[in-house]
Amino acid sequence: MSLETVVEEIRDEARSQAEEIHEEAEQEADRIVEEAEQEADEIIQEAEREVEREISQEREQKLSSAKLEAKHERMEARREAIAQAREQVEERIADLSGDERRELTRELLEDALAEFDEGEELAVHYAPGDEDLIEDLLSDYDGVHVAGEYDCLGGVVVESEESRVRVKNTFDSVLDDVWEDELKQISNRLFDEGDEEE
Template sequence: MSLETVVEDIRDEARERAKEIRADADERADEIVAEAEADADDIIADAEAEVTAEIDQEREQQLSSAELEAKQMRLEARRDALQSVRSAVEDRIVALDGDEREELTRELLDAASTEFDGADTVRVFGRADDEALISEILDDYDGYEYAGEYDCLGGVVVESDASRIRVNNTFDSILADAWENNLKAISARLFDEEQ
């Protein structure tokens, strides 16, 4: 074997080894590229999922916000409707006159007077427009006097020095109690709801 043959064999082996190294390197490079592409796909998929989740969350928040706003608007409309009904009732109460107003005022005074048995002087307050009516009714009560006006729809407020009690038997207080006790039924009837 000549030196040239040995050199040629070494070169062939070196070429083969270089070819193997290149093949291994290419294979490893392909693996790295494949891993990088897979990682990139995962990153893209994760980013897409995150963006989709954010979009869904934003949509859900906007929907919830819109539903809440609509509910608040409905409640406000109901409150306005109930206030309108209450105002109409108050207007009708103020408009009561004649025998009906006298009868109701007398009943409220009778109910209040039970708290003042034996009192020498009992002061009765009422609506300014009802002064004549109340004074006329008080003619039937010993020791009772009209003491001035009270801002109300009608009825009476009764008090005495002998008693620490002040009885508010105004139409307002009766309406407030009736309204409170029947608000659910009023609302149901007004808005066609079942109780």
């Protein structure tokens, strides 16, 4: 075998190995590119799922927040409506006059006086503007005298100096009791609530 033949064989062998290495490298590169594309697809899909989750969470949070805000606004509107209704009732009570005011005041006075022992000296406070009415009503009682104005819509506050007892029988105190007892029904009537709260 000549030197040229040996050199040629070595070159052929080197070319063959180079082609093999090149083919293997291309296959490896294709495999790496395919894996990278699959990984990129998975990353994109996971990112899309994460974005959808975040959008869904944000939508739920905003919806929940909007519902809560609406509930607070509804409750505030109800409170204001109930307060306005209370003011209107107080105005009507304050405007009571004539026989109706006299009769209610007399009943409250009698109930208050019944809380004291006979013979006690009693002082009666009254609503501004009711002095004449109270003086007239007290003319039927011994040991009971007019004591002065009391800040209320009407009725009386009766005090005994001996026993230090005070009975508050005012239109306001009666209204407070009735209002407290009937608040749920008042609310239901104002807001026509057959429907339940959310």
